[in-house]
Amino acid sequence: MSAIQPPAARAWWKQPLDKVEGTWITIALVWSLIMFFMMPFWHIYGKQNLSSEAYKTTPQAFMAKTQAMVDQYTIRTETDAKLPVVKPPPGSDVYLLGRLWQWWPLLELEKGQTYRLHIGSMDWNHGFSLQPVNINTQIVPGYEMVLTITPDTSGEQTIICNEFCGIGHHNMLGKIYVTEGGS
């Protein structure tokens, strides 16, 4: 019962490695290094990298910027609550805020165009989960995250809150409509 007893040899650290261990450690180390270098590799050659661009902000400041965008670019409203659908020009700064319990406003973007999407929270932590394309980020109050995104599929995407934010959490949805563009 050796693993629960002191090692048999006084100088146990001098016991040579068994071949099975040495071989496996080498293989496992190589695999570990491959996985490690895969991440910087993807930063250089991959297309899906989360930006680290973020700013400290306040709910008031972020609301003001979002409201300005809504005032300028709203194209229609939806549902009984008259949620604005905003179509900002390609390449522009787009604002999306999460609050208890909605994503506001709804957005309409063009396929193949690039946008700077600013996301912020008015209150608690929220989770930005875009489905079905499946992009997920954490939205932390006090911070404004900037994602530079290029929708490459058209159709309707739903923003689901995937960070628990209280009793209305499961009703917190938003929309990003992606149109074919060129119009």
Next chain:
Amino acid sequence: MSNEQFRTCPESGLQFHKPAENLMKAHAVVAVVILLLGGIAALLVTLTRWPAVHLLPADRFYQLLTGHGVNMLIFWMISFEIAILYFCSSTLLRCRLATPKLAWVGFGLMFIGIVVNNYAVAGGNASVMMTSYVPMPADPNFYLGLILFVVGALIGCFIFLATLVVAKDEKTYEGSIPLVTFGALTACIIAVFTIASGAIVLVPTWLWSLGYINNIDAAMYRVVWWALGHSSQQINVAAHVAVWYAIAAIVFGARPLSEKVSRMAFFLYIAFLQLASAHHLLVDPGLSAEWKIFNTSYAMYLAVLASMVHGLTVPGSIEVAQRAKGLTNGLFQWLRKAPWGNPVFSGMFISLIGFGFLGGISGVVMGTEQINIIIHNTIYVPGHFHATVVIGSTLAFMSLTYFLIPTLFRKQVAFPGVAKLQPYFFGLGMSVFALAMMGAGTLGVERRHWDMAFTNAPLAFDYPASAYTMMGIMGVGGMIAIIGGAMYILVTVVSVFFGKPVESESTYGTATTQLKRAEPIVVPEGGHEAAGKWGLAAPGTFVLAMFFLVTFVLYYAVNWKYLASVWPMS
């Protein structure tokens, strides 16, 4: 006070110190009671997330999910681990436990903390999930309970360390501490780091909830909280790996392939494992890519390397021990002829396989900086950690319990037929549960979410039918695992409180014996390699390890391919 405080267990040869014994029993009993509470919550939560059942109303669901998380991930685990720490110091080293009275203070604080926290959650004003991200407020007692608990646990850690000092000083053992105690020391060092982080984040949060502090930065809270939240699961990893080695030694008389390799692997845990709190922050605003890559990969996957080493050396040591007994046919006779009817072994082996294949691979994949974008906060995440914490740690602790019932509690295991099947129900049910959650998460189903149909939401969204199927399979797997959990509770409670005493005598005396070095290795004729194949002492294990690696590489590649299909972003 009587000095007759030591007894030797005639079956195992272990020597117990009475105050340590009482403390271990108390911690283990509290742990199992918490497991029962958390298990009832698990049943109700699973029945709510199973779309066809959708049992609880939303408020009750979030409340019970909070209670389930805190009780299982913090209270059950750490309570049981303090018992393991006392076992690995006082019992394994044949030493008196340092300052038992202070240890009871620690126990008392932990117990009061559990009660206070659960009281707060039961009151309904603390349904904030285990993570309690500020600025979402909870009843101040929610934080106070956690603070009391971690302070009590910290006392337990220091008593473990003090007992190591006493053992060394009083020369209760020869040479170096056993590997299993070394593993427990690893868990203890990680626990001290974890608990300190917990205090750093929870004390200000408690003061904030009382109104003494105005503001806590929400991003900073997450960084420090995860040094508690994730690292506490790393205590579990170190502890359950130590339990694997202990069970391999107890059941098979297995000795580590080499002490040096296994101890270096534990050392890599100490040095790198805690960096993994970054796993939860990979899609947080403002953290740099360099910070994420270094931390999420434990520097350069050095802690993953360590787990891959343990994953080889534990079954490898069993294989060598079995081959030395003549079970040398083919690659896997040693495994086929293992005591699959003994829950101490079967539980440990299912724990090892489940932790590696399900928990380990999924953890590394979702902890890859960019791949996290397609997984963060989906139900994939609880799928992963039910494979690590439940199949890995909980099942390992359950199998150790079947050893402790006769040796520590001096009771026969009640319902041996139930005990024999328990690890299979629990381990296999949990595997189905975890895999189905990972499948649903890959389809975008969210964690911590009451209604995947969004019935009352002002906007609509439909998950594909396959996501509902996955959640249904999760429900079925969950029920099987719940039955397995209930079997464990039944066997342990009946054995400990109503069970027949073991037949052999083990009376207390003053005499203590020194723990001797292990016997020198008896090498079979022609060396261990001769008992194996291809010049390898453990060829069967090597084949299993290569199978693991191929699975790992394929699954890793598939996820990169999936990531490449989502919208370009930078």
